[in-house]
Amino acid sequence: MTDTLPLMATRRRFLIGAAGLAGGMALVTMLPGRTAATPASMQAAVKAVAGDAPMNKGRIKIELPPLVENGNAVPLGIKVESPMTDAGHVKAIHVFTEKNPQPNVVSFQLGPRAGTANISTRMRLADTQVVLAIAEMSDGSFWRDEVEVVVTMAACLEES
Amino acid sequence: MTARALINVPPKAKRGEIIGIKSLISHEMETGFRPDATGQPIPRNIIKEFVCTYNGVEVFRAEFFPAMSANPFVSFTTVANESGTITMTWTGDNGFFATESVAITVE
């Protein structure tokens, strides 16, 4: 059976253009993490939680599905490596996106009583953009992970 | 109608066991960025805060923003250290408040 995906890829811009009117029925693919400059508002939001502390790569991992079926409810998993004891634990996790009207998505506060730092939730992703997560540890260190999520919009079937 | 919430906590656990907790609540999570038919933005109406306490001690907290999906779902873990009550509360715009509690037996 013929698959129209390749055709769709070439029409991505066209489809994204339509998306503003049509809402999101999305094909999302993931590209490897990229450390290109992020828009100022996201950087400002990061600064608000981390100040000028150095950002380490590692320990925190974002999980997003390779194929998102609808941008209205994208399953988001976050795991941070930590013993989660009084002496060493995750204090907070912050999730940001680059292009939403507001960079913050959600912030979690936890501690040794959580046992693990293993959280899942669902977020909105209406456009191709970077999702960034930052973990703040009890020793004051910060760790980050980011992925670029490509959201391809399609014509929605709902009358509006 | 009041908000509906579903929470999933194991009814029994061994002392020190790490248990999974899942929560789901009905809420539209209106972003405040969408225009209505006349082009005016629909006012924001979201849940802003979610807190889980275990026998009164806070074990997990989340601050939500408009990019959270409608009907917010959160799953996380906690250490089962004693029998008692696990309580979740959600607070938000326009005086939104909801709470659910479940009992847990720890052996």
Next chain:
Amino acid sequence: MIAWMPVWRIVAAAAIVCATYPAIAEIPMSERKSGYEFMGPDSRAMQDEDTANPGMLSVLDGEALWKRKAGAAGKSCADCHSDARTSMKGVAARYPAFSPAVNRPVNLEQRINMCRTDRQQAKPFPYESKDLLSLATFVGRQSRGQPISVADDENTRPFIDNGRAAFTRRQGQLNLSCAQCHDDNWSGRLAGSPITQAQPTGYPIYRLEWQSVGSLQRRLRNCLTGLRAESPALGAPQLVDLELYLMWRARGMPMETPAVRP
């Protein structure tokens, strides 16, 4: 509105033109698949687990309504039907069903509203209202896993035939039939979305696109709008016939209410 229409047209044309299947053949029983099977693991998990499935919030709302007294009769659904787990088991799997009162099939929402007006002496709930959807989802939930079994007899057959005719007739500005996508090209994709077989196994569904629960008729109207075809009003006989045909076409498949769909 105008801007996305050409997109749908190009996409639809591509899907159809590239098709390798011969025209219009009903899907063999052994090849039928619920929309569930076309979803990724995350959406399936959302449907499978009650605490993750937002449709279950509607089931809870429906359960509360089931027990609430209403109307001039001052009776609740439970007063007459007692425990829905037994009284409503398998009921949704038989709808739309022929109603002698109106001499044609009625869908589940309409059947519930008949009890609202005749038995509770209350105002009927509007189509797609939260209350009607909650009750339908709650009643539907009692049929989860039950095989779809709408009546196929002299009363219903003319209406099944009407529904089949609507399903196979080319319509709208795109001049496509439902069957061209859902019988002939169900393993293809449209703008990245699997086309699927349009099996009505999970209604009312929680649709991520809607961010809410909605009825089969709402879903049918979405496809009609996509075709730039005339969309009958909610509750219209044409839509009930289409529902009935789809349920007949899915006979024997298990109910999934409340399903999750993209």
